[in-house]
Amino acid sequence: MVRKLKTSRRNFVVGSLAAGSAFISTRKAISSNTDDKAITEMQSWNSELGDGVDANPYGYPSEYEKHVIRRNVPWLTADPTSSVNFTPLHELDGTITPNGLCFERHHGGVAIIDPKKYRFMINGLVDQNTVFDLSDLSRFPRINKLYFLECAANSGMEWRGAQLNGCQFTHGMIHNVLYTGILLKDILKEVGLKNSAKWILAEGADSSAMTRSIPIEKAMDDCLIAFKMNGESLRPEQGYPVRLVVPGWEGNMWVKWIRRIEVGDKPWHHREETSKYTDLFSNGKARRFTWEMDAKSVITNPSPQAPLSHRKGPTVITGVAWSGRGKIDKVDVSLDGGINWLEARLSGPADSKSMHRFYLEFNWDGKPLLLQSRALDDTGYVQPTKDQLRSVRGENSIYHNNGIQTWAVDSNGIAENVEVS
Amino acid sequence: MLKCLSSFFILISLFVFYSFAYSQPLGLGRPATYNEVSSWDIDIRPDGKGLPVGSGSVIIGEELYTDNCASCHGDFGEGIDRWPELAGGFDTLDSEDPVKTVGSYWPYLSTVWDYVHRAMPFGNAQSLSNDEVYSITAYIMYLNDLVDEDFELSNLNFEEVRLPNEQNFYQDNREDLENVIYSKRCMKDCKKEAIITKRAVVLDVTPEEEDVSDNSNSNEDDIVKTVSLDAKLIKDGEKVFKKCKACHRIGLNAKNGTGPHLNNIFGRVAGQLEDYKKYSKNIKKMGQEGLIWNTETLTSFIENPKKYITGTKMNFKGIKKSDELEALIEYLSATTIIN
Numbered sequence: 172m173v174r175k176l177k178t179s180r181r182n183f184v185v186g187s188l189a190a191g192s193a194f195i196s197t198r199k200a201i202s203s204n205t206d207d208k209a210i211t212e213m214q215s216w217n218s219e220l221g222d223g224v225d226a227n228p229y230g231y232p233s234e235y236e237k238h239v240i241r242r243n244v245p246w247l248t249a250d251p252t253s254s255v256n257f258t259p260l261h262e263l264d265g266t267i268t269p270n271g272l273c274f275e276r277h278h279g280g281v282a283i284i285d286p287k288k289y290r291f292m293i294n295g296l297v298d299q300n301t302v303f304d305l306s307d308l309s310r311f312p313r314i315n316k317l318y319f320l321e322c323a324a325n326s327g328m329e330w331r332g333a334q335l336n337g338c339q340f341t342h343g344m345i346h347n348v349l350y351t352g353i354l355l356k357d358i359l360k361e362v363g364l365k366n367s368a369k370w371i372l373a374e375g376a377d378s379s380a381m382t383r384s385i386p387i388e389k390a391m392d393d394c395l396i397a398f399k400m401n402g403e404s405l406r407p408e409q410g411y412p413v414r415l416v417v418p419g420w421e422g423n424m425w426v427k428w429i430r431r432i433e434v435g436d437k438p439w440h441h442r443e444e445t446s447k448y449t450d451l452f453s454n455g456k457a458r459r460f461t462w463e464m465d466a467k468s469v470i471t472n473p474s475p476q477a478p479l480s481h482r483k484g485p486t487v488i489t490g491v492a493w494s495g496r497g498k499i500d501k502v503d504v505s506l507d508g509g510i511n512w513l514e515a516r517l518s519g520p521a522d523s524k525s526m527h528r529f530y531l532e533f534n535w536d537g538k539p540l541l542l543q544s545r546a547l548d549d550t551g552y553v554q555p556t557k558d559q560l561r562s563v564r565g566e567n568s569i570y571h572n573n574g575i576q577t578w579a580v581d582s583n584g585i586a587e588n589v590e591v592s
Numbered sequence: 593m594l595k596c597l598s599s600f601f602i603l604i605s606l607f608v609f610y611s612f613a614y615s616q617p618l619g620l621g622r623p624a625t626y627n628e629v630s631s632w633d634i635d636i637r638p639d640g641k642g643l644p645v646g647s648g649s650v651i652i653g654e655e656l657y658t659d660n661c662a663s664c665h666g667d668f669g670e671g672i673d674r675w676p677e678l679a680g681g682f683d684t685l686d687s688e689d690p691v692k693t694v695g696s697y698w699p700y701l702s703t704v705w706d707y708v709h710r711a712m713p714f715g716n717a718q719s720l721s722n723d724e725v726y727s728i729t730a731y732i733m734y735l736n737d738l739v740d741e742d743f744e745l746s747n748l749n750f751e752e753v754r755l756p757n758e759q760n761f762y763q764d765n766r767e768d769l770e771n772v773i774y775s776k777r778c779m780k781d782c783k784k785e786a787i788i789t790k791r792a793v794v795l796d797v798t799p800e801e802e803d804v805s806d807n808s809n810s811n812e813d814d815i816v817k818t819v820s821l822d823a824k825l826i827k828d829g830e831k832v833f834k835k836c837k838a839c840h841r842i843g844l845n846a847k848n849g850t851g852p853h854l855n856n857i858f859g860r861v862a863g864q865l866e867d868y869k870k871y872s873k874n875i876k877k878m879g880q881e882g883l884i885w886n887t888e889t890l891t892s893f894i895e896n897p898k899k900y901i902t903g904t905k906m907n908f909k910g911i912k913k914s915d916e917l918e919a920l921i922e923y924l925s926a927t928t929i930i931n
Contacts, residue, residue: 244799249664249674250849252837253714279717280837292624292632300624307620332790336798360616372635378717380710382635431632439637440700442707446692449761455686457697461764475792476801503779508786512779541786547777555774563770567690579788588792592785 238262241272242339247328252280253379255322257343260469260491261477266317266347266519266528270401273346275408276322279378282428286412291396295372295434298363305412308396311353311361316395316418317525319493321345321464323421323448326572329557333577333588337476341576341588342469345493347526350416352397355390359434368434372441373415376430383424384438385417389462393418393524396429419495419524420462421570423448453565464495466554467573468502468529468546479584483537488515493526494548501547502529508541508577508591509556515544523549540580541591557590634718636706640751643705646722647746650739653731656724659898660713663839663850663907669693669735672850679735685760695736699758701750705729713907715838822922829923832916839906842924851906858925860885874903887921894920 232239241256248254258274275281286305294300322344328334335341359371364387371390375381385394395416398405405411410427417424423443438444438460450458470490473479479486492499499521503512515529529544546554557574578586636642658667666672669679681691690697694704709725711717720728730745733753745753792798833842839851846853852868862883863875875883878901883889893900895917896910911917 238801242799244797246797247674250838279711279714280834292628294624294629294633300629301621302624302628303621310618310620333792334795334797336792340798357616361618361620363617374632374635378711378715380634380717382706382710433633433635435637435641437637437639439635439706440703441635442703442711445700445703445761446694446698451685451690451692453686455690456760456762457685458764458766459761461766463764463766465766475798501777503777510781510783510786512782541788550771551775552771553774553777555770559773563773566688567685579791589788590790592787592789 239272241274241343244328244335244340253278255324255344257339258346259339259476260343260345260471261338261474263471264489264528266491266521266526267401268346268348268526270348270403270406270409273320273348273400273406273409274322274344276344276422277377277379277408278381281408282375282377283407284376284412284428289412291413291429292431293358293362293434294431296365296368296436297359297434298365301362303358305398308353308358308398308413311357313351313353314395315349315351316393316416317347317349317520317522318416318418319345319347319464319524319526320416320422320425321467321493321495323423323461323464323570326467326574326576327569329574329588330561330568330572331566333590336588338469338471338474338576339476344422345491345526347491347493348400349402350395350397351399351402352395352416355394355396355415355432356392358396359390359432364434367436369436370434370438372431372433372435372439373424373426373429374431374433375410375426376428381423381426381443382439382441383426383443384441385424385462386438387434389417389420417462419464419497421448421464424462448570450564450570451567453567461571464493465571465573466492466494466496466499466546466548466552468492468499468544468554469576470504470542470544470578473542473580473584473586474578475586475588478586479535479580481584483535486533486535488531488533488542490529490544491526492529492544492546493524494546494550494552495524496552497549498523499527499546500549502527503545503547504529504531505543505545506533506540509543509575512545537582539582540578541589542578542580542586543575545575634706634710636702636709638700638702640702640747643702643747643750644722645747646726647744647748648723648725648727648730649744650727650730650734650741652724653727653729653734656720656728657731659907659909660720661728661907663905664714669732675850678732682756685757693736694732695738695756697757698755699761701729701733701753701755704732705750708732715835716909825919825922826926828916829919829921829926832911832920833923835911836908836920839908854924857885857890858887862889870905872901872903872905875901875905887925890921890924891917 239259239262241258243254243256255276256274258268258272289305291303291308325344326341329341369387371385371387373383373385396413397416398413400409405414413429415426415429444459450461468490470488472489488504492502502515502517504515505512513531515531517527517529519528521527554573554575560572560574577589577591579589580586664672664675665678669677671677677691677693679693679695681693681696684691684696698704705725708728709720726745730743733739734741734743839849840854841847841849842854846855848868852865862879862885863871864879894911897904897906897908911920
């Protein structure tokens with residue numbers, strides 16, 4: 172009996188590897204006289220030589236993982252050079268987003284910058300307008316910090332109702348990365364702030380010359396001038412060689428390819444903080460400078476792109492949660508569309524203003540589920556429902572949609588993006 | 593006692609040394625020169641800070657707008673495809689379909705000047721002179737019925753301009769208005785029922801999972817790899833092609849954008865691509881009269897588009913450098929081989 176159980180479990184594991192995809196057919200226990208050819212037959216990798224150490228100087232994922240990619244939604248924008256793609260959250264686990272899967276948002280394509288020609292300037296209300304090169308920056312004290320970056324428009328397509336069928340598309344404008352960099356306040360102290368300094372303007376070197384105004388209190392708090400992500404140099408699409416890190420605040424402010432910081436006494440009211448990234452209410456008035464990202468969570472598995480691969484029995488629900496105001500205190504999961512809630516288990520390295528990973532293990536009875544997750548941060552904030560948000564802001568807001576997501580899972584384990592009463 | 597005291601002093605001096613070594617300034621970086629700061633410090637504020645001396649008119653602005661902006665933003669600022677609308681939309685902000693334009697939504701004119709100057713035209717940023725930016729800004733005001741056609745905008749009258757929606761923005765008030773509401777954690781019997789009210793599958797707008805078993809999702813690179821033409825020249829041409837990318841696509845999955853796709857452009861009859869609907873009258877006519885794209889005709893066209901085809905909708909000033917032009921033509925010709 173014990174032996175039989177072992178065989179079937181092993182068969183399931185091998186079967187899922189061989190399928191090489193998230194979509195695995197359900198396998199029933201097999202009788203002991205049906206041998207698994209994955210075991211009884213010699214496999215090529217068991218006998219032939221593989222690649223040597225000189226084959227891949229820079230490594231890639233397994234060829235069976237080709238479906239784990241960023242995807243875009245072509246109809247969203249006019250042109251891919253001023254557009255966005257999405258992190259495949261449903262294919263990831265843990266808390267770190269791999270560098271090649273971090274979502275991209277550009278306003279004039281990816282700037283390719285020669286590090287030898289990289290310069291970083293600080294000017295304005297400072298004692299000395301100053302230019303730094305990469306070597307100068309490397310001589311400031313460095314720190315390592317784990318932070319999430321979420322686009323303020325993440326879930327923006329869902330303001331009026333369930334629209335995109337997959338957490339990659341509904342929640343994939345986020346990544347969580349270990350940054351190595353220097354505290355912006357150390358550089359600002361180096362150039363000497365004047366007493367009238369109240370704001371900074373961060374400016375990128377790309378063809379959109381991206382700019383955002385940031386209050387001096389934030390600049391002197393936890394902002395970083397970062398040059399490494401997850402240990403290696405920033406990827407070009409994430410701002411190589413240097414980007415600004417603005418922990419907990421909307422991703423648009425994390426200016427990539429940063430070339431200049433101007434110190435001033437008033438905000439600049441540039442395009443990305445007036446025409447964009449302002450939250451229009453149903454009365455026609457708009458909120459501005461909505462910098463902080465509210466506490467939010469989503470179940471990544473199961474989700475529409477990642478159905479349950481098995482029938483009833485032991486089942487793991489997992490997802491991610493984050494808050495721009497601090498640490499995630501708790502995550503609750505509902506199996507019945509928000510009527511009753513269970514506290515999930517947090518696991519993995521996570522800091523203030525970083526992504527947290529949660530799990531809920533339960534014994535599924537095979538009946539349809541309405542899955543929801545709800546994040547609570549250490550300020551006491553409880554992630555609201557979408558209807559709660561709409562009752563305050565209306566349906567034209569686009570940005571800062573942190574409402575609770577619902578996946579309807581049917582008895583076959585197929586998940587769909589829905590909203591519930 | 594003495595021993596104890598001396599080690600105390602050693603500790604103190606160690607501490608002083610340590611904090612000295614890490615106290616600021618560190619003496620890193622170097623002073624920026626006047627020219628360096630003025631080259632990069634291009635930002636404009638609502639109070640006019642940063643605005644250079646200069647002026648421009650609606651009349652000059654119309655011509656500049658037509659040449660530089662209309663291919664994406666439309667002749668009347670209505671926005672083509674998903675490119676931003678610049679004009680109109682008044683009285684729509686509280687409707688179900690708000691149209692956020694310079695006239696209906698933007699709070700400050702300085703934002704227009706700053707943005708056009710720093711980021712436009714798309715793909716050829718920071719190519720306009722200060723006076724040209726004044727003219728285009730004036731013309732965008734005219735498109736929004738904010739000024740008459742004889743209006744002239746300059747650094748002297750800039751601050752007098754107020755946009756209609758300036759007063760309709762207010763500071764983030766989530767903490768007082770919302771966060772207090774989002775503070776209850778109910779665990780059991782939180783509501784009576786949960787009925788599905790909306791479904792994503794009804795809309796069916798989610799992109800299909802693409803087949804990634806081969807590498808067919810890469811485009812430009814494949815072309816370069818598979819041809820036997822002058823590979824270096826093609827690589828150079830690929831770089832020059834960045835000037836064209838805002839409107840044109842090349843590659844296995846290339847589609848029409850603002851301009852037609854350029855696969856198999858060599859040997860193609862001008863202005864006749866069936867699924868591209870935005871040709872000018874003149875290019876269609878010239879095609880019907882026998883204009884075929886080859887090295888000679890493409891070189892002449894790209895060198896000076898408006899001279900070669902009067903009335904062309906391709907709002908591009910042309911590529912004047914002969915080495916760039918030669919490389920670009922080589923790159924474009926390479927696409928014929930693969931398809």
